[in-house]
Amino acid sequence: MPKICFEASKHIVQFHSPLKNGELETQSLEIRRDPLTGYQSVLNEAFRDKIAFAFPQTDYDYLHQRMEDTIGQCFMCEGKWRLASPRYPRELLAQGRLEKGQCALFPNLFPIAPYHAVVMVGEKHGRTLEDFSPALLFDALSISLEFIGRCFEVDPKCEFFTINANFMPPAGSSIMHPHLQIIGSPMPSSHLRVLLENGLAYHRKNGSCYFTDLIETERQAGERWLGEIGQSGWFTAFSPLGVNEVNAVWPNRSNFMQWGEEDIQMMAEGLSHTLAAYHDLKFSTFNLSCFSGPLGKELPEFRCLLRLVNRQNMHPHYRTDDFYLQKLLKDEMIVYPPEQLASLIRQGFR
Numbered sequence: 197m198p199k200i201c202f203e204a205s206k207h208i209v210q211f212h213s214p215l216k217n218g219e220l221e222t223q224s225l226e227i228r229r230d231p232l233t234g235y236q237s238v239l240n241e242a243f244r245d246k247i248a249f250a251f252p253q254t255d256y257d258y259l260h261q262r263m264e265d266t267i268g269q270c271f272m273c274e275g276k277w278r279l280a281s282p283r284y285p286r287e288l289l290a291q292g293r294l295e296k297g298q299c300a301l302f303p304n305l306f307p308i309a310p311y312h313a314v315v316m317v318g319e320k321h322g323r324t325l326e327d328f329s330p331a332l333l334f335d336a337l338s339i340s341l342e343f344i345g346r347c348f349e350v351d352p353k354c355e356f357f358t359i360n361a362n363f364m365p366p367a368g369s370s371i372m373h374p375h376l377q378i379i380g381s382p383m384p385s386s387h388l389r390v391l392l393e394n395g396l397a398y399h400r401k402n403g404s405c406y407f408t409d410l411i412e413t414e415r416q417a418g419e420r421w422l423g424e425i426g427q428s429g430w431f432t433a434f435s436p437l438g439v440n441e442v443n444a445v446w447p448n449r450s451n452f453m454q455w456g457e458e459d460i461q462m463m464a465e466g467l468s469h470t471l472a473a474y475h476d477l478k479f480s481t482f483n484l485s486c487f488s489g490p491l492g493k494e495l496p497e498f499r500c501l502l503r504l505v506n507r508q509n510m511h512p513h514y515r516t517d518d519f520y521l522q523k524l525l526k527d528e529m530i531v532y533p534p535e536q537l538a539s540l541i542r543q544g545f546r
């Protein structure tokens with residue numbers, strides 16, 4: 197197995213600081229590079245002193261007030277979704293929607309892809325991150341996978357699906373009620389295209405799969421390793437795409453059509469652990485995307501990959517954490533060093 201090389205370069209920055217009476221200030225930067233995509237991220241330890249300014253802690257009074265204020269107009273709450281949500285044509289879903297336990301799947305009113313479903317995650321409107329049980333997530337993910345399989349059955353050209361979530365307005369969600377979004381298209385998203393192309397180039401060069409090599413490299417290195425759930429491997433991202441990023445890889449699954457109940461259970465448990473750990477760290481929002489290779493094709497160079505990141509916490513006078521660095525340059529800030537983040541999250545995996 198080729199060992200994956202985690203590249204980082206160190207830089208010294210000096211300037212006379214008015215915060216120190218004009219004395220010479222020296223700060224050290226570490227610039228990290230993702231081994232597969234080349235995406236960079238920056239760690240400046242001095243910035244961490246300003247963390248409360250750039251990443252304010254969750255204001256729980258505000259969070260609960262927002263939950264209370266939005267519950268009356270929520271189209272999902274108290275079974276309102278049964279009347280208010282759209283339905284798929286019978287040819288796609290016999291009942292128009294899918295239901296399991298407290299979870300329901302229906303079309304997005306304003307799709308951004310040929311297939312774009314919303315999955316209501318439970319009947320409860322206001323949840324904090326410790327409140328996502330594996331059983332609840334299992335139900336939500338089960339109907340997501342059922343939907344993906346059904347779409348592929350009726351429209352095999354639509355082979356690129358992702359399972360996604362925006363949780364809370366700072367993560368881009370327009371509603372507070374917990375939900376997932378399933379997106380399917382004949383074309384991969386820009387990032388999935390990069391993962392597939394670079395994964396193929398790695399496979400041609402090394403004769404092995406980057407994603408399974410990554411699990412083994414992280415497991416052996418240990419400092420970012422969280423643990424295994426079933427066969428899935430969980431770790432913090434060396435050079436994250438978003439703050440406090442946690443990744444998971446399914447080493448024997450290159451696309452969602454290969455997933456069985458045990459794979460869904462692995463994702464539900466790992467997500468539940470990680471969200472609870474985020475909650476303990478007083479984080480209150482997240483985005484996630486789970487990537488699959490083209491449905492029905494067993495690619496030797498790709499494995500299913502989950503990316504889970506924080507966004508700004510809920511607090512008044514919100515400021516988004518995405519700025520040009522992330523949106524346009526596709527570089528990212530590191531707030532908690534991934535190795536320290538792993539030490540803080542790892543407990544839930546033991």
Ligand SMILES: [Zn+2]
Pocket residue numbers: 267270271272273320321322373
């Ligand atoms: Zn609601």
